[in-house]
Amino acid sequence: MSSNWSTVAAHDIARAHEIVTEAHPGVLDPTDRVFQQWFTQGYQEAMELARHADSEGKALAALRFYTAGYRDGHLGVWQEGQASALPLWAGWTVQRRDGKYRVVARATDWPIEVPEIGDELVACDGRSVEDLLASKVAPFVDRRVNLEASLSRLSLHLTNEWSQEMLWEPLRLKHCEFRSAAKDVLRFELSWQASAEGFRSLTRVTPRQGIKQLQPGIYWIHASNFMLDGEDLLSFEMLLNAVRDLGDAEAVVLDARGNNGGNSMVGNRLLAALLKDAMPTSSTAKAYWRVSSVARVALEAHKAAVSQVEGPDSRTYKFMDALLSNMNAAAARHQTLVQQVSVPDDEPPEGGRPFSGKLVLVTDSYCASACLDFADSVLSIPGTVQAGSVTSADTRYMDISQVSLPSGVNMWLPLKVWKNRKRRDNEPHVPKFTFEGDLNDTVAVQAWVIDRVLPSITKISTK
Numbered sequence: 001m002s003s004n005w006s007t008v009a010a011h012d013i014a015r016a017h018e019i020v021t022e023a024h025p026g027v028l029d030p031t032d033r034v035f036q037q038w039f040t041q042g043y044q045e046a047m048e049l050a051r052h053a054d055s056e057g058k059a060l061a062a063l064r065f066y067t068a069g070y071r072d073g074h075l076g077v078w079q080e081g082q083a084s085a086l087p088l089w090a091g092w093t094v095q096r097r098d099g100k101y102r103v104v105a106r107a108t109d110w111p112i113e114v115p116e117i118g119d120e121l122v123a124c125d126g127r128s129v130e131d132l133l134a135s136k137v138a139p140f141v142d143r144r145v146n147l148e149a150s151l152s153r154l155s156l157h158l159t160n161e162w163s164q165e166m167l168w169e170p171l172r173l174k175h176c177e178f179r180s181a182a183k184d185v186l187r188f189e190l191s192w193q194a195s196a197e198g199f200r201s202l203t204r205v206t207p208r209q210g211i212k213q214l215q216p217g218i219y220w221i222h223a224s225n226f227m228l229d230g231e232d233l234l235s236f237e238m239l240l241n242a243v244r245d246l247g248d249a250e251a252v253v254l255d256a257r258g259n260n261g262g263n264s265m266v267g268n269r270l271l272a273a274l275l276k277d278a279m280p281t282s283s284t285a286k287a288y289w290r291v292s293s294v295a296r297v298a299l300e301a302h303k304a305a306v307s308q309v310e311g312p313d314s315r316t317y318k319f320m321d322a323l324l325s326n327m328n329a330a331a332a333r334h335q336t337l338v339q340q341v342s343v344p345d346d347e348p349p350e351g352g353r354p355f356s357g358k359l360v361l362v363t364d365s366y367c368a369s370a371c372l373d374f375a376d377s378v379l380s381i382p383g384t385v386q387a388g389s390v391t392s393a394d395t396r397y398m399d400i401s402q403v404s405l406p407s408g409v410n411m412w413l414p415l416k417v418w419k420n421r422k423r424r425d426n427e428p429h430v431p432k433f434t435f436e437g438d439l440n441d442t443v444a445v446q447a448w449v450i451d452r453v454l455p456s457i458t459k460i461s462t463k
Contacts, residue, residue: 009050009059012405013066016077017043019403023294024075025417026397028336034425035070042069049168057166061140063409065168071143071426072395073368074414077405079164089198090114090159090173090190094121096151096365098436101129103178105201112191115178119186124158124176132158132171140167144426149365149392159190160198204366205440206258209235211242214446217250217357218454223270224255226262226370230309236266243273247353251454253446254378255362257388257439261369265316271377278354278462280380285421287340287398289323291330295415298401299324319343340416359384359460360453363429364439367391369398375429376422383460387433387453388445395425 021027026035046066053059060079067076091110094101101121106114115121121129133154134145141157144150161170178186207222209232214220221243228236246252252274272279289295303320310316322343330338361378363371363386372394378384397414405411433453437444 005053005055005059006051008407009053009062012063012407012409013046013050015405016411023290023292024413025290038069042066058168061166061168064140068141068143072397074397074400077409077411079409086194086196087160087162088192089195090192093159093198094155096148101155107197112189115188119178119180122177122179124173136171147393147428148390207442211239219246219249220253222255224258226259226266240273244352246355249355249357251358252355253360253449256367256371257362257364259371260366261371264370264373267374274355276352276354280377285418287416287418288337289416291327291336291338294401296327315343354462356462357459358454358457360449361386362388363391365389365392368394381460383458385457386429386431388431388435389439391429393426393428396421
């Protein structure tokens with residue numbers, strides 16, 4: 001059985017490397033030293049690790065070791081299907097909160113005593129949390145240990161074990177030390193049990209997209225969804241109509257909590273409805289797509305999906321159609337990259353009075369991809385402030401495609417590269433005002449913004 005799983009891992013890694021070679025734009029950029037080093041070194045190390053895979057979990061871990069080394073949230077693998085068994089849980093879970101590892105969930109009933117919500121995890125089995133995550137977890141999950149969002153994801157593995165994201169070796173920690181709210185040092189033994197309660201307790205509640213007036217002149221806009229289907233499109237158009245009437249508002253809060261990305265055009269339209277002719281000028285960054293069969297298949301599929309949801313007259317469809325046409329022409333000329341060009345907007349420019357009051361962007365640590373593009377635009381407006389939590393981060397490589405590997409595991413990888421982008425690779429947006437409570441508590445967040453944030457800031461400048 002050992003040689004079988006070793007072969008499975010080797011075939012998957014080899015195919016993943018072939019796909020990266022064929023379709024990833026980073027292969028063509030010798031200035032991206034991080035990518036280039038891992039492209040060669042990582043493949044060799046992953047194949048060596050695959051030789052020792054003697055289980056399905058280790059085969060998947062070896063593959064994840066390869067993809068995680070690129071340090072890119074747009075490149076990874078996942079396994080479809082239901083887990084064959086319940087996950088293992090130690091009765092409590094920590095997440096990264098304001099530079100600490102805090103208990104955010106605890107079992108309602110457990111065989112032994114467990115720490116309290118809010119207790120700070122300090123060490124386990126004689127090793128610091130940072131050491132455990134960096135050496136035992138990050139190489140197989142996410143190596144971006146500089147990001148709060150990544151550290152929260154990694155810390156799940158300290159007390160949760162599930163088949164879709166196995167490490168090379170199970171941690172199964174035995175005892176951990178905590179610091180309580182009263183600064184007491186506490187020690188707890190761990191009892192691992194089959195239980196789904198740990199994952200259920202981490203379910204995020206994404207606010208429904210929409211607008212609400214909190215107080216006279218103060219409006220709260222939930223910008224939580226940039227991946228719109230047919231029903232979402234109708235409600236989004238209604239949202240835009242409401243936003244267009246905010247020219248005289250005293251303050252607007254753009255709440256991006258729960259937004260993990262999607263279509264950047266959605267965010268652009270929302271901001272344009274608010275600012276109208278005072279929209280910030282486009283950046284000097286230019287996007288280029290790697291010309292490949294992988295990209296062409298992905299664009300064809302996306303174009304067909306957009307046709308069904310938005311129709312062939314939509315700007316998104318016209319954009320996809322023009323991009324695919326340009327890529328096909330570039331392929332015929334044996335070019336390796338094709339520049340992304342803008343599609344003229346047939347709609348009349350936004351009219352009316354542009355908003356010029358106080359503007360706040362609320363973010364959580366899951367804001368990535370198109371959500372980060374939205375944050376780039378919003379925060380480029382002088383006077384805008386960010387509040388909430390530090391965002392996630394991405395690299396210059398964007399717009400993913402999904403492909404299948406020999407074992408049936410799915411892989412996603414980016415097809416496009418931004419050149420001259422102001423925000424650097426894996427650079428998050430850091431808030432001026434940090435919320436130290438539960439960011440899922442909308443009522444608490446809104447009260448905090450009204451009482452603490454808005455009185456401390458001035459109006460934006462749109463000149």
